[in-house]
Amino acid sequence: MSDARLDLVIDGGIARLTLRRADKLNALDAEMVDALVPLCRQIERSQAQVVILTGEGRAFSAGGDIAAWSGWSAEDFGRHWVRDGHAAFDALARLSQPVIAVLNGHALGGGLELAACADLRIAEAHVRIGQPEAGLGIIPGWSGTQRAVRRFGAQLVRRMALFGEVFTAEQALTLGIVDQVVAAGGGLAAAETVAERVMERGARASELTKMLINAADGEDRERVLESLAGALVAGSPDLAEGLAAFREKRKPRFSEKD
Numbered sequence: 562m563s564d565a566r567l568d569l570v571i572d573g574g575i576a577r578l579t580l581r582r583a584d585k586l587n588a589l590d591a592e593m594v595d596a597l598v599p600l601c602r603q604i605e606r607s608q609a610q611v612v613i614l615t616g617e618g619r620a621f622s623a624g625g626d627i628a629a630w631s632g633w634s635a636e637d638f639g640r641h642w643v644r645d646g647h648a649a650f651d652a653l654a655r656l657s658q659p660v661i662a663v664l665n666g667h668a669l670g671g672g673l674e675l676a677a678c679a680d681l682r683i684a685e686a687h688v689r690i691g692q693p694e695a696g697l698g699i700i701p702g703w704s705g706t707q708r709a710v711r712r713f714g715a716q717l718v719r720r721m722a723l724f725g726e727v728f729t730a731e732q733a734l735t736l737g738i739v740d741q742v743v744a745a746g747g748g749l750a751a752a753e754t755v756a757e758r759v760m761e762r763g764a765r766a767s768e769l770t771k772m773l774i775n776a777a778d779g780e781d782r783e784r785v786l787e788s789l790a791g792a793l794v795a796g797s798p799d800l801a802e803g804l805a806a807f808r809e810k811r812k813p814r815f816s817e818k819d
């Protein structure tokens with residue numbers, strides 16, 4: 562399943578998610594944002610062990626689709642654009658598989674926020690990274706002041722979002738916004754190498770580890786706690802007894818606490 566401008570191919574343990582709106586530098590519009598949620602669900606339920614996210618053409622993503630905003634009401638922005646964007650980006654950040662973002666070109670505004678959802682960022686050398694939103698009179702949305710602060714640190718977000726600094730790939734590497742810099746055109750090959758390493762590791766262990774790291778990072782903490790506790794209790798004989806008692810219309814006889 563793919564939206565025309567958001568392409569998903571799952572092959573050999575790798576899910577490849579590609580923004581395909583090159584003529585607009587992969588600016589994200591409402592349809593692309595909406596398409597991300599079901600695509601993430603599809604990845605979640607697939608055999609893929611790792612995800613590679615990238616953009617087609619010369620940009621990773623130049624952010625939210627500025628052209629779409631002019632006709633919108635405050636309600637359109639607050640209720641739909643922001644909420645739908647959060648749902649989509651949360652789905653990506655909370656995927657059980659590790660996500661590698663290949664910044665094949667600029668990652669600006671919403672494009673950087675999208676990259677922030679990944680677990681690893683590989684940038685090609687020519688890439689520029691920034692949060693230009695205030696220059697347009699808007700705030701860095703889609704968690705650009707929240708997840709971005711958690712992942713990159715408040716001071717770097719201040720420098721980009723308040724002072725308009727645009728970082729080169731090398732600066733972003735030094736500052737910890739990206740994890741690796743490769744030559745232009747080399748991002749996907751570098752990501753494949755990392756993906757191979759991920760696939761040699763225990764998928765279940767990686768999934769649980771990612772959940773724990775996310776929880777420590779303030780990402781999805783409630784679900785992570787409940788998932789782990791739910792799995793633990795579901796494996797106990799008490800659940801089987803509770804279900805049997807319900808079926809047989811009797812009081813359950815739970816095991817004694819050790």
Ligand code: COA
Pocket residue numbers: 584585586588589623624625626627628667669670671672693694697
């Ligand atoms: N939303 C909608 N369209 C966008 C876009 C965005 N965020 N960013 C780029 N585009 C479109 C341009 O309008 C242009 O479309 P056109 O050919 O129909 O005129 C096309 O993508 C190419 O962009 P262009 O500006 O001509 O490329 P450039 O190489 O001269 O400049 C950038 C590249 C990234 C510096 C420039 O496009 C830019 O500043 N984009 C906006 C970045 C931004 O503020 N993002 C924050 C939004 S959350």
